[in-house]
Amino acid sequence: xxxxxxxxxxxxxxxxxxxxxxxxxxxxxxxxxxxxxxxxxxxxxxxxxxxxxxxxxxxxxxxxxxxxxxxxxxxxxxxxxxxxxxxxxxxxxxxxxxxxxxxxxxxxxxxxxxxxxxxxxxxxxxxxxxxxxxxxxxxxxxxxxxxxxxxxxxxxxxxxxxxxxxxxxxxxxxxxxxxxxxxxxxxxxxxxxxxxxxxxxxxxxxxxxxxxxxxxxxxxxxxxxxxxxxxxxxxxxxxxxxxxxxxxxxxxxxxxxxxxxxxx
Amino acid sequence: xxxxxxxxxxxxxxxxxxxxxxxxxxxxxxxxxxxxxxxxxxxxxxxxxxxxxxxxxxxxxxxxxxxxxxxxxxxxxxxxxxxxxxxxxxxxxxxxxxxxxxxxxxxxxxxxxxxxxxxxxxxxxxxxxxxxxxxxxxxxxxxxxxxxxxxxxxxxx
Numbered sequence: 001x002x003x004x005x006x007x008x009x010x011x012x013x014x015x016x017x018x019x020x021x022x023x024x025x026x027x028x029x030x031x032x033x034x035x036x037x038x039x040x041x042x043x044x045x046x047x048x049x050x051x052x053x054x055x056x057x058x059x060x061x062x063x064x065x066x067x068x069x070x071x072x073x074x075x076x077x078x079x080x081x082x083x084x085x086x087x088x089x090x091x092x093x094x095x096x097x098x099x100x101x102x103x104x105x106x107x108x109x110x111x112x113x114x115x116x117x118x119x120x121x122x123x124x125x126x127x128x129x130x131x132x133x134x135x136x137x138x139x140x141x142x143x144x145x146x147x148x149x150x151x152x153x154x155x156x157x158x159x160x161x162x163x164x165x166x167x168x169x170x171x172x173x174x175x176x177x178x179x180x181x182x183x184x185x186x187x188x189x190x191x192x193x194x195x196x197x198x199x200x201x202x203x204x205x206x207x208x209x210x211x212x213x214x215x216x217x218x219x220x221x222x223x224x225x226x227x228x229x230x231x232x233x234x235x236x237x238x239x240x241x242x243x244x245x246x247x248x249x250x251x252x253x254x255x256x257x258x259x260x261x262x263x264x
Numbered sequence: 265x266x267x268x269x270x271x272x273x274x275x276x277x278x279x280x281x282x283x284x285x286x287x288x289x290x291x292x293x294x295x296x297x298x299x300x301x302x303x304x305x306x307x308x309x310x311x312x313x314x315x316x317x318x319x320x321x322x323x324x325x326x327x328x329x330x331x332x333x334x335x336x337x338x339x340x341x342x343x344x345x346x347x348x349x350x351x352x353x354x355x356x357x358x359x360x361x362x363x364x365x366x367x368x369x370x371x372x373x374x375x376x377x378x379x380x381x382x383x384x385x386x387x388x389x390x391x392x393x394x395x396x397x398x399x400x401x402x403x404x405x406x407x408x409x410x411x412x413x414x415x416x417x418x419x420x421x
Contacts, residue, residue: 002283004283004325006282028325031323031328032305032323035285044325044327046327092387095390095391096306096391097391098311098369099306101317102323173390174306174390
């Protein structure tokens with residue numbers, strides 16, 4: 001059970017950053033995982049009054065505040081249109097509507113959770129993370145970093161022309177994914193992001209140029225086979241490493257084909 | 265810390281501990297429809313409307329709800345009365361423990377989408393677990409209610 005000694009609704013990011021430098025402090029996301037922990041939080045820092053619960057967009061990018069709920073992202077028409085529905089596909093099976101109304105994108109991304117559909121999806125996109133001290137860095141670099149005491153302010157998704165697709169395998173609709181997979185063609189570069197391996201999502205690009213001359217049945221199969229060899233998997237009670245590797249190939253093939261159809 | 269929360273239209277001002285959960289606060293104030301279930305944010309038993317949005321009160325700090333408005337089933341009985349009879353007609357209430365959560369989320373669903381398809385109902389209520397019924401009864405009950413409303417609109421009831 002989590003114990004909280006002080007709760008502070010900060011007035012600005014500077015205050016949040018300063019308070020967060022103490023080891024006993026913690027920035028609150030949706031509270032969904034935090035409340036299940038057995039720990040004492042000396043100062044719980046709430047960003048709820050900083051206006052970070054909005055999705056803004058201009059001609060070049062979407063700016064998704066750290067406190068935006070997963071449900072708001074799921075229902076956002078601009079992200080839906082830009083990703084051809086892939087973002088909605090990635091989020092719609094996360095527990096339930098009530099859960100997604102609470103879970104924040106900041107909490108999901110900061111946690112770098114292995115099971116995260118959110119991290120898997122955004123890694124396949126041209127996504128950056130804005131940190132209060134660390135500035136703007138690519139999401140991939142952020143995902144590889146060890147957690148520190150910075151403040152995640154927002155996600156920036158550049159509207160780089162792209163085609164996206166998402167799929168996951170779950171033992172039951174609202175369960176954690178056994179494997180999650182996002183595929184994209186971002187400005188001519190094919191990317192595959194695989195999460196729930198069960199480790200945190202990793203993203204690779206088509207370095208070998210399997211799809212450079214377009215997507216055909218044969219090329220999609222070759223690409224999927226190659227991805228299988230590049231994505232490390234492990235076993236847990238949801239599935240074995242071998243099963244996950246087979247799923248990686250199967251999902252990668254299906255999503256590559258879907259992207260091909262979308263591009264046709 | 266001092267908080268002010270409007271619960272079912274009544275403003276409550278109180279001094280609470282920073283880690284008090286909204287679920288415990290609501291039950292303390294007589295809202296027994298709000299049930300403690302899984303405590304892992306999975307079952308939907310503790311669903312309430314926070315500023316009109318369905319959330320899991322087991323995962324909301326009371327401190328975070330400060331300055332906001334909360335509705336539980338106690339405050340929405342009239343709105344619920346339209347369709348709960350249809351659910352009961354299907355025997356879908358059974359032990360009844362999950363019912364308030366189902367009803368609260370159905371209210372949210374119908375406010376957001378007054379004429380949902382069966383798949384939309386299933387998707388919206390996926391976060392409400394029931395260990396008695398298998399979900400088909402709830403679905404039939406809501407479907408029968410919606411069909412009744414649609415017939416009524418067409419002047420056939």
